[in-house]
Amino acid sequence: MNSPSTELTRRMAIYEQFHHISRWGDAFNGDTSPNTGTSTIVPADVSLKNKAEYISCEQVEPSISDQETNKPNDKIQRRLAQNREAARKSRLRKKAYVQQLESSRLKLAQLEQELERARQQGIYIIGASDTGCFGLPGTVNSGITAFEMEYTHWVEEQNRQICELRTALQAHVTDIELRILVESGLNHYCNLFRMKADAAKADVFYLISGIWRTSAERFFHWIGGFRPSEVLNVVVPQIEPLTDQQHLEVCNLRQSSQQAEDALSQGVDKLQQSLAEGVATDLCSGNYRAQMVDAIDKLEALENFVSQADHLRQQTLQQMVRILTTRQAARGFLAMGEYFHRLRALSSLWAARPRESA
């Protein structure tokens, strides 16, 4: 009765049945552990259970199995098919789960970035008066949000202008056409300074932090923007040859912009010192209302410095245009635009560089 082949078949049937049941169990409680669905290793102690089932089944089944030799085959085939189906479903569930994890991870990274931006933009969190400032989110600084959007457009337009300048210079267009491009370039920077003036009223710290610029640009950040003398250093070698008179005027411009920068830097240093001293008065008393009022006044002076720094940038660019011929000025704006474009590209490359995992 129990020939080796039927015994083996029975064992297999029960083996399949055991696994089939466990699959169903998984489906029941929706357990989506990622390790199911692929090859499952049956633990050794299960074989004892199998034998027990095998024995009990043997009591139940013999009459059925002896009747038709085809039926066990059908059952086996059916069970195998069901098992395959369950395994397939399990694999699909695992895939879906993994995809969900991936997209959640991306979303989390995005949210973290947004949060960081928002923090730096100065989302003011309104909370209990004494316990500090962490509570429900308050108002978003719309002035800063507006600036961010405008600045993105500004950079796009800047890139377009650089290309236009490059094409025009290579094509040897007339001076009149170049003049128009130079004026547009100058105007474009004036627009930036106007945008920044509005942003400074919204939050001067946003401008000072340089968070609106890329990381490489930020390395060179000076009172809310680029350093005029640095731009001159970049541009002047690109617009040679200069006449003797031009050389003299350019030298004077470099020197006077450097001197003006130094003066403003010293003013900001004094402001830092004064602010620190003011805030640090009576630290042990724990009472700081008067200090805060004083500090607010001082911080308002910072807006003045950013305004003067932008004014200096504008004056330097205008003087540069005055000193140079149209063609030289066009090359100058191209050089300047390309320089900042490269710094922005460098920032992207730096951010995307392959890093060793921790």
Next chain:
Amino acid sequence: MHYQVDSWGYYMPARSMGSDPMERVAKLASESAVVIFSLSSCCMCHAVKRLFCGLGVNPTVYELDQDPRGKDMETALMRLLGNSQAVPVVFIGGKLIGAMDRVMASHINGTLVPLLKEAGALWL
């Protein structure tokens, strides 16, 4: 004998008139080659002072918060500049140059140094 003008209006003051703050400003401005009106707490004033020192100029500085008539002079300067900020304001050779932005603009466009030389504040 010296009498105060504000108590008994019909007595002549012993000191120079200077009761009009704007007149006083003009008078002080004409007394030196480079005159800066400032407030000791103002950091922009510090910046403008450093600018002139950096050029090798020795400006005459009047700290209005340390002057008994400073408040009036501040108001007069505000009206003169049409600005909510009275200081810093710079006079060269008795002539009004302006606030920080004017000073920097004139330095960048190359007109400041000739003015300073003309006023005798710079030799070179």
